Amino acid sequence: MNFSSKILTIGASLMVVALPAMSGSVTVLPTNAPRIGAGKPHGGSGSSASGWSSSNWSGYALSSSTNGTYNSISGQWVVPTVQSSRGSSYSSSWIGIDGFNNSSLIQTGTEQDYSSGSAHYYAWWEILPASETEISPSQYPVQPGDHMSANIQNNGGGKWTITISDSTENWSFTTTQNYSGPGTSAEWIEEAPTIGGRVATLANYGQATFNPGTVNGVNPAFVSSDSGVMIQKRTQVSTPSLPDSDTDGFNVAYGSKAPTPPAS
Numbered sequence: 060m061n062f063s064s065k066i067l068t069i070g071a072s073l074m075v076v077a078l079p080a081m082s083g084s085v086t087v088l089p090t091n092a093p094r095i096g097a098g099k100p101h102g103g104s105g106s107s108a109s110g111w112s113s114s115n116w117s118g119y120a121l122s123s124s125t126n127g128t129y130n131s132i133s134g135q136w137v138v139p140t141v142q143s144s145r146g147s148s149y150s151s152s153w154i155g156i157d158g159f160n161n162s163s164l165i166q167t168g169t170e171q172d173y174s175s176g177s178a179h180y181y182a183w184w185e186i187l188p189a190s191e192t193e194i195s196p197s198q199y200p201v202q203p204g205d206h207m208s209a210n211i212q213n214n215g216g217g218k219w220t221i222t223i224s225d226s227t228e229n230w231s232f233t234t235t236q237n238y239s240g241p242g243t244s245a246e247w248i249e250e251a252p253t254i255g256g257r258v259a260t261l262a263n264y265g266q267a268t269f270n271p272g273t274v275n276g277v278n279p280a281f282v283s284s285d286s287g288v289m290i291q292k293r294t295q296v297s298t299p300s301l302p303d304s305d306t307d308g309f310n311v312a313y314g315s316k317a318p319t320p321p322a323s
Contacts, residue, residue: 109299110284115258117289117297118248118311119281120159121274128242129156130213134272136247138169138180139264140203147174148262151250154209154272156242163187163240167209167223168248169201173262178203184221186238194223199230213242245274249297249311251289261289261296263313270308270321280306288315 111120123129134154141150153168167184180201185191201207205227212220219238224231247269251261272279281302286309289297295315302309305323312318 109286109288111287112290113287114290115251115253116246116248117250117287118246118269118299119279119285119302119309120244120246120248120287121279121285122160123243129245130242130275131211132156132245132272132274133208133210134247134269135206135208136169136267136269138201138203138205138207139171139267141171141173141178142263142265143176143178144173144260144262146260148172149174149252149254149259150262150264151248151252152207152264152267152269153246153248153250154211155246155248156211157240157244158187159244159246161241161243163238165211165219165221165236165238165240166246167211167221169205169207171203171262171264182207182223182225182232184223184234186236194232199225199232200228201225202228213238245279247272247309249289251291251297258291261291261313266310266312266318268308268310268321270303270310270323271305272307278305278307281309282306 132154136152139152149172151168151170153166155164155166158164164187169182170180172179180203181196182194182199182201183191205225207223207225209223214220217237217239218235220233220235222231222233249264249267251259253259283301286299288295296313298312298315298317300310300318300320303320303323308321310318310321
């Protein structure tokens with residue numbers, strides 16, 4: 060995501076590059092993170108290893124190199140609780156289309172940061188290259204533990220509708236915007252935003268649950284090679300679980316240990 064001086068490093072100034080690997084596998088390698096995974100393309104039999112790595116994203120991403128164009132995405136998640144830190148630290152939970160293998164991106168989610176001695180939570184939406192639009196915290200409050208749902212839908216004619224709702228706080232926000240991205244990827248992501256041109260320290264968010272999700276109105280049928288881990292300063296700081304049993308959700312946890320998948 061890109062708010063104030065924050066710049067999305069996957070799909071913007073530092074793009075993820077999808078490179079063909081040996082034996083029919085696919086490696087997704089961000090230019091600013093070490094290569095750690097080489098999984099099978101989406102739709103394969105799956106692998107115990109993550110399919111990609113990044114310095115600012117972790118979660119699950121689908122690529123149209125094997126699945127066609129994405130016209131809608133939905134997701135539900137629980138807002139994680141950030142822990143205090145000596146310095147400022149940041150995290151975002153979101154769904155989006157594009158950005159994984161191109162420089163376009165339409166997305167919406169929640170922010171969970173620790174700065175100036177306290178935690179801060181709010182909802183937002185964004186279409187690159189513009190900065191994020193914060194959704195008024197006074198009118199649309201977000202708290203840790205809230206149950207969020209979001210949907211991004213192509214209405215045709217370049218018009219897309221973004222909806223994000225908080226069932227715990229009993230509100231829903233919708234906006235319709237122009238968007239011309241190619242729709243070549245779909246993502247469910249825990250992110251460390253970039254501040255002042257550098258990827259920020261990821262906030263210790265504990266664990267987040269993304270479940271369930273859809274893409275183009277159907278089950279995304281996640282396999283483990285759709286997943287990616289976050290690497291900062293040569294340390295794995297965010298790790299997704301295997302997909303749940305009905306392949307439409309996952310957990311993602313702070314640190315290098317993969318959590319167990321959510322109950323379907």
